[in-house]
Amino acid sequence: MQDTRRRVLDAIADGPVPGPEIADRLDVSRAAVWKHIEALREAGFSIEGGDAGYELVTVPEFGGEAVAFGLDAPFEVEYHDSIPSTNDRARELAAEGRENVVVLADEQTGGRGRLDREWAAPSGGIWLSILLRPTVPPADAPAFTLAAAVATTRAAREAGIDATIKWPNDVLVTDGDGRDRKLTGILTEMEGEADRVSWIVVGIGINANVDAGDLVEGATSLREENGDVNRRVFTQRVLEEFHDLGSDLDSVVPAWRDLADTLGRRVRVDTPGGEVVGEAVDVEFPGALVVETDDGRVRVSAGDCEHLRPI
Numbered sequence: 001m002q003d004t005r006r007r008v009l010d011a012i013a014d015g016p017v018p019g020p021e022i023a024d025r026l027d028v029s030r031a032a033v034w035k036h037i038e039a040l041r042e043a044g045f046s047i048e049g050g051d052a053g054y055e056l057v058t059v060p061e062f063g064g065e066a067v068a069f070g071l072d073a074p075f076e077v078e079y080h081d082s083i084p085s086t087n088d089r090a091r092e093l094a095a096e097g098r099e100n101v102v103v104l105a106d107e108q109t110g111g112r113g114r115l116d117r118e119w120a121a122p123s124g125g126i127w128l129s130i131l132l133r134p135t136v137p138p139a140d141a142p143a144f145t146l147a148a149a150v151a152t153t154r155a156a157r158e159a160g161i162d163a164t165i166k167w168p169n170d171v172l173v174t175d176g177d178g179r180d181r182k183l184t185g186i187l188t189e190m191e192g193e194a195d196r197v198s199w200i201v202v203g204i205g206i207n208a209n210v211d212a213g214d215l216v217e218g219a220t221s222l223r224e225e226n227g228d229v230n231r232r233v234f235t236q237r238v239l240e241e242f243h244d245l246g247s248d249l250d251s252v253v254p255a256w257r258d259l260a261d262t263l264g265r266r267v268r269v270d271t272p273g274g275e276v277v278g279e280a281v282d283v284e285f286p287g288a289l290v291v292e293t294d295d296g297r298v299r300v301s302a303g304d305c306e307h308l309r310p311i
């Protein structure tokens with residue numbers, strides 16, 4: 001959000017303040033204050049304008065200005081009602097040299113999963129991509145994927161949902177029949193040189209206020225599990241947790257272990273180098289899964305993981 005607009009909102013958050021006083025405080029013209037108030041109303045903020053001045057009454061449930069308002073993380077938010085893919089848009093912004101921007105959408109018409117799989121992203125979800133330029137080597141990038149999974153799982157648990165993580169990037173809820181249902185998927189893309197990441201885009205797709213029937217077989221949503229959430233608050237929690245974890249990468253793996261469902265399970269991992277089957281015993285920084293197989297321990301850094309029934 002534009003800085004002045006954010007300051008206008010802050011000014012009117014705790015009670016009515018006369019327009020001229022806001023103008024004085026922010027060192028802008030009265031006309032500018034009025035313009036920002038009108039723009040905020042258009043973005044869905046309800047602002048009363050009585051004799052005592054302007055007063056913020058309600059904040060919209062979703063949108064760029066809504067998520068940026070009160071967000072305790074240093075991200076700008078670019079919002080779209082509908083867009084092909086927030087990851088594609090974040091990559092465009094990366095090419096323009098931007099950083100610390102979140103692209104957020106209500107609906108995606110060309111959402112992507114890993115390996116160019118399709119990602120269903122109807123209206124009502126939380127589809128977002130975070131563009132960062134961290135000073136880390138490319139090899140550390142997987143830690144940001146784990147951080148996104150931890151951040152989303154924590155937010156889901158705060159919303160009363162018993163979510164867990166399946167290595168590396170799925171947030172799941174186990175249904176009454178013991179079947180894993182996917183609540184969130186994460187797609188991390190990056191560009192870098194040998195020793196330094198140039199940019200990294202972490203795409204997080206959260207099935208929020210959508211019907212499972214509008215997704216794909218095997219998917220679930222926040223609505224399905226525990227009713228609709230306030231998407232503004234949920235998005236803020238994810239971004240704040242993600243920012244905290246991303247600022248202290250050493251904290252990511254321990255946090256991930258606490259929330260993961262994969263450790264201690266028998267797994268089959270489809271990797272670019274073939275299939276690995278065994279017991280998942282640990283995750284090591286920046287995100288490799290350690291599998292105890294009949295032929296000894298194997299470290300897997302990428303692949304599709306399936307939880308198997310115990311033998």
Ligand code: BT5
Pocket residue numbers: 084085086087088108110111112113114115117118119120121127128129169182183184185186187203204205206207215216218219220
């Ligand atoms: C993922 O891929 O799980 C990564 C998904 C990332 C989506 C976000 S949304 C914001 C940002 N912008 C984008 O364009 N993408 C990112 P993968 O592990 O490959 O899983 C893909 C598979 O999940 C598909 O093949 C389907 O089987 C299944 N799937 C598709 N849509 C789903 C949904 N909404 N919920 C649960 N599962 C889904």
